[in-house]
Amino acid sequence: MLKTCYSIRMRAAERSPELGEKHISGGERIGSKSQIEPIVKQLLNKASNHSRGDADFIQITIEKIARDQIQYIPPLEITTVEAASIEMAHSEARKILTSLGVSEHALNVAFHQLSSNQNLRGAIILNSKTGLRLDNRGQKGVRVSRIDWQDANGDLNERVREALALASKVANSPFTIAELCWSDDPDYVTGYVSNRAIGYVRITPLKREGCESGGRIYFVLDEVELESFIDYLESVPVLIRGD
Ligand code: WAQ
Ligand code: MG
Ligand code: MG
Ligand code: MG
Known part of the structure; x- marks a missing residue:
């Protein structure tokens, strides 16, 4: 049976007087259920201590995707x-x-x-x-x-x-x-x-x-x-x- 996969994405931004919202970092991963936690940890780590600034806002989105829709490419x-x-x-x-x-x-x-x-x-x-x-x-x-x-x-x-x-x-x-x-x-x-x-x-x-x-x-x-x-x-x- 095909296992369910999840799309896990992150975006982080900083409040900025000049820009309103300054983009700090983003990331996108795919993982099985048991991989969600380590992936979220990796994405949080990526959003923190970033050279573009100190995030005021971090959004993580987790969404189910059907495994039979996945394309495999080299x-x-x-x-x-x-x-x-x-x-x-x-x-x-x-x-x-x-x-x-x-x-x-x-x-x-x-x-x-x-x-x-x-x-x-x-x-x-x-x-x-x-x-x-x-x-x-x-x-x-x-x-x-x-x-x-x-x-x-x-x-x-x-x-x-x-x-x-x-x-x-x-x-x-x-x-x-x-x-x-x-x-x-x-x-x-x-x-x-x-x-x-x-x-x-x-x-x-x-x-x-x-x-x-x-x-x-x-x-x-x-x-x-x-x-x-x-x-x-x-x-x-x-x-x-x-x-
Ligand atoms: N989809 C579309 N555009 C993106 C995405 C994405 N998933 N992620 C980043 N960008 C755009 C966005 O405008 C970012 O500001 C910009 O690219 C740069 O993103 O071989 O680190 O993550 O040594 O800062 C390339 C060379 C490094 C790596 C690129 O980009 C190597 C890099 P960053
Ligand atoms: Mg960047
Ligand atoms: Mg980045
Ligand atoms: Mg990036």
Whole structure:
């Protein structure tokens, strides 16, 4: 018999005079009933002692999902590019994204968004040709959820494990052209570009230490079916096959 699984998600925020609500941290996991408690503990730990600030608000959501709805997909392959400067890292990322069909204008929009946005909770969806933003979620963006590894992958640290799972789910959609990401955490300057053909290409440094801007950009096909794309990202449960 198929066992019940649960989607367990966290978001943490801080009251901020300038921003109203400042995004601190989020996380999404999938587990069986007996895994709920350790997962909640891990997510609480992630929300606490965070480099973006001291959370005033932590929300944990636990939701049943049917096991027969889960899609199993392999992880993208990891490579790493170390650049001599932020400028060179950006130009490396641009070169790769251009080769995947992202227009120069869409790239300008994307780099401007990630360089200036200090309070983005989810991803921005951009038309890879026109550079137009397609979601109308504002600072909330689109949060990829119901995602985890099938088995604990001990070879990777928590941040890489989480980012690789998210990127693998996103790249698996036929509407995805590519993704660009760097963290909004001031102490983490490595980001990545990814898609199903090139895999997960880590690039460092994409920003300067101490900087709190960052986020995720999903470049999509001109012919994207937006509702179905967003529904896949948010609601279809996906487990990444380990090792
Ligand atoms: N769905 C969509 N967007 C998200 C999600 C999600 N589940 N989680 C985070 N984001 C967006 C949101 O705008 C965050 O502000 C931003 O991404 C950065 O999130 O290989 O740590 O968790 O060394 O700070 C990538 C490189 C690290 C890891 C990314 O992002 C490596 C990272 P963070
Ligand atoms: Mg975080
Ligand atoms: Mg995160
Ligand atoms: Mg962050």
